[in-house]
Amino acid sequence: MMKGKDIEDFFVNSRRLLRYAxxxxxxxxxxxxxxxLITFALLGGLAFVIRLIFSAVLQFGGV
Incomplete structure (x- = not known):
């Protein structure tokens, strides 16, 4: 649990951050x-490749 000094330090640091932001x-x-956008495209491409690999594995050597 936060003590009085910790809470006071938190508010002082928060004010300092907002002043300089x-x-x-x-x-x-x-x-x-x-x-x-680049990250989104890379993750989507990676998911697509993984899905292709899994579909090929399940189709040709699957259970």
Whole structure:
């Protein structure tokens, strides 16, 4: 359980973080979007390849 000093430190650190934080600019948002789309495509491609492998294994040497 958090004690009074821990709670006070948490709020002090939270205020400090919010004071120095800034909104992302357009370039950073575009870069994050590209990274997310590339990751999504890679994971989808990997899932597709795994599904092809499993369907081939089950069809030709399956149970």
């Amino acid at each position: 800034s909104q992302p600019d357009r370039n950073l948002l575009f870069q994050m979007g590209k990274i997310i």
